Amino acid sequence: MLKMSTLLLRTLxxxxxxxxxxxxxxxxxxxYVRRIAAGIYSWLPLGYITYRNIEKIVREEMDAAGFQEVHFPAMLPKEPYEKTNRWDEYGDDLFRLQDRRKNDYLLGPTHEEMFTLMVKGEYSSYKDLPLSIYQIQTKFRDETRPRSGIIRGREFVMKDSYSFDLDDEGLAISYEKHRAAYIKTFTRLGLKFNIVSAVSGAMGGSRSEEFLAPCSTGEDTYVLCEKCGYAANVEAMVTKVAPYSGSTPSAPEVFDSPNTPTIDTLVELLNTKFGPGHKGSDTLKNVMLMADKKAISVLVPGDREVDLKRLQANMPGVKEIRVFEDADFAKFPGLVKGYIGPQDAKKNGIEVLADPRIVVGSHWITGANVKDQHVRFLTNGRDFAVDRYIEAAEVRAGDTCPECATPVIIDRAIEIGHIFQLGRKYAQALDLTVLDKDGKSRVVTMGSYGIGVSRAVAAIAEQTHDEIGLSWPREVAPADVHIIATGKEDEVFKTAQTLAEDLEEKGLRIMFDDRRDPSAGVKFKDSELIGIPFIVVVGKALAEGKVEFRIRKSGEKQEIELLKAVSAIYAAVTAS
RNA sequence: CGGGGCGUAGCGUAGUGGCUAGCGCGCUUGCUUUGGGAGCAAGAGACCGGGAGUUCGAAUCUCCCCGCCCCGACCA
Structure with missing residues (x-):
């Protein structure tokens, strides 16, 4: 029983x-928590109980799925991370330290290497597979900008699992098992979530999905089709367009277009010059970018911006993408800033990437590569060539669902889980092989699966709180019932104490506000802030032999006969 | 890393060169009060983020450093 008279707790x-x-x-x-440094938090008793409840649910669901729990150190030697090249790749996000002999160590940001090596150390036959193992561990990432309290910290707890299979079919099965276990876990945690397609990125792998908890303060943006259920991180959103069906226009026609620095001004000129009805989406925007020192041109309809995040996500292997600066333009005299068209890209040695909306056969109004001149009827396939199609244009609410063409909605969310098929990168780098039936050595294929355990505390708080405080789902809450004794008569406190003991006897977790000094108002406010799902007030109504039963979430209140209180409360709580 | 803001008691804050740094919450003691963050009285608690400088005098001005928050970039 948590007694507030002695609980290490001071509400603000x-x-x-x-x-x-x-x-x-x-x-x-x-x-629940206190900040220690940027992105680093301590857990007070209430917070830690809540955190552990979440951890317990995660652990139970992993165990139930047949995954085995292991545990690695947080502090790791450099060598395995050098083998996979991540000692360098991870850059400044890695916390590094040295021992007294000047040997390098790191605080693990994620543990692929260690898991791979553990399996390599124990197993060497196909008969040992499949295997899924996990740990619940503190991770360290020196984020450039920790934010939003414990949503993005530099030290946080993650449950990470890894599956090991002989072949792709096995990996697909392991992946599905994790997916199912995650659905159970997050449902039990009381989270609303969407499973969305994600970009696998540089790690390769054939499938990757994120579990996103919708919430306005989330950092991830995703699209959702309310009709067919299609959901994707905006980075992974697919643009589906019909092939061009219009007629092919006559040859391109260059025209004067002074003072048209923006798409809006260009459209205005078009409407004056060629008659009304022109739209930004009739024009073609050529965005010049540097991708790891290579100049690229990205074509998008004039009414859209290039989403650099999306572009980057769809260019695996490319580390840095930035917009063209004056110095870059200087290197390409053929590019006339503000009047660039794709016609001369090949001549200028620039790769042309295009949004799928720029379909073959379609014609566009775009820059003529001459100052103060644009061109119309410039036709894809005839007047310019696209080297590669790419998803890089910003995604907007109302864009069409790639599955069923319904307009999608856009929402923000917190990433609470991520599952993906890793493939053989780590097994290859660390030489994790097993002998197959034929006695041949084969590289194992892996999946990687993560749940942000400490982040889940914040995600649940985000989704369940209201104006007056926290409001936890029962299994996560620091207690099932918050019993408040009000007034000053010993009788009230004795009755409350007995009620608390009886309910505890029945298996409920009780927090008892047995403080003598604070007024009833203070205790009510505290209980609402703390957010335990059921509140029982022993006080005024006791004169009539009653106690008050409140539901935190709905605010419902009812009086219950003291004699029936234990069974009535027990029934109400366990029915929730 | 770029842009913006902030740093005064456990928390929230006032204080733009002048006396002993002010207030609210919280904390301690006493009395009163007791169903929606009670009242009165008496207390404890601050090297004003750190360092250097300007000045008769610095929380206040200058320089350097450190820390924190927000937006962006970044985030297997």
Whole structure:
């Protein structure tokens, strides 16, 4: 039983000045966490109980799925990470340290290497596979910008699993098992979530999905089709367009277009010059970019911007993409800033990437590569060539679903889980092989699966809180029932104490506000802030032999006969 | 890393060169109060983020450093 008279807890009346998002604000105010440094937090008793409840659910679901729990150190030697090249690739995000002999160590940001080596050390036959193992571990990433309290910290707890299979079919099965286990886990945690397609990125692998918990303060943006259920991270959103069906126009026609620095001004000129009805989407925007020192041109309809994040996600292997600067233009005298068209790209030695909307046969109004001149009827396939199609244009609400062509909606969310088929990268680099039936050595294929355990505390808080405080799902809450004794008569406190003991006897987890000094109002406010799902008030109504039963979420209140209180409360709580 | 903001008691804050740094919450003691963050009285608690400088005098001005928050970039 948690007794508030002795619980290490001080709730705050004011919002902390350094907290912006709701979960952060409330977790601090309700005395769950305290900030130690940027992105580094301590857990107070209430917070740690809540955290452990979540951890327990995650662990139970992993175990139930047949995955085995292991545990690695947080502090790791450099060597395995050098073999996979991540000692360098991870860059400044890696926390590095040295021992007294000046040997290099790191604080693990993720543990692919260690898991791979563990399996390599024990197993060497196909008969040992498949295998899925996991750990719940503190990870360290020196994020350039930790933010939103415990949503993005530099030290956080992650459950990471890895599956090991002989072949792709096996990997697909392991992947499905994890997917199913994740659905159970997040459902039990009381989270609303969407499973969305994600970009596998540089790691390769054939399939990757994210579990996103919708929430306005989330950092991820995703699209959702309410009709067919298609969901994708905007980075992975696919643009589906019909082939060009119009007629092919006559030869391109160059025209004067002074003072048209923006698409809007160009459209205005077009409407004056060639009659009304021209739209930004009739024009073609040529965005010049540098991708790891290579100049590329990205073609998008004039009414859209290039989404650099999406572009990057769809260019695996490319580390840095930035917009053209004056110095870059200087290197390409054929490019007339503000009047660039794709006609001369080949001549200028520039690769042309295009949004799928720029279909073959379609014609566009775009720059003529001459100052103050544009061209119309410039036709894809005839007047210019696209080297490669790419998803790089910004995604908007109302864009069409690639599955069923319904307009999609856009929402923000917190990434709470990520599953993906890793493939053989790590097994290859660390030489994890097994002998197959024929005695031939084969590289194992892996899957990687993560749940942000500490982040889940914040995600649940984000989705469940209201104006007055936290409001946890029962299994996550630090207790099932919050019993408040009000007034000053010993009788009230004795009755409350007995009620608490009886309910605890029945297996409920109880928090008992047995403080003598604070007024009833203070205790009510605290209980609402702390967010335990059921509140029982023993006080005024006791004179009539009653106690008050409240439901935190709905605010419903009812009086219950004291004599029936234990069974009535037990029934109400366990039915929830 | 670029842009913006902030740093005064456990928390929230006032204080733009002048006396002993002010207030609210919280904390301690006493009395009163007791169903929606009670009242009165008396207390404890601050090297004003750190360092250097300007000045008769610095929380306040200057320089350097450190830390924190927000937007962006970044985030297997």
């Amino acid at each position: 009346r004011d919002d902390p000045a350094d907290a912006e998002v709701a979960s952060h604000r409330l977790l601090v105010r309700a005395g």
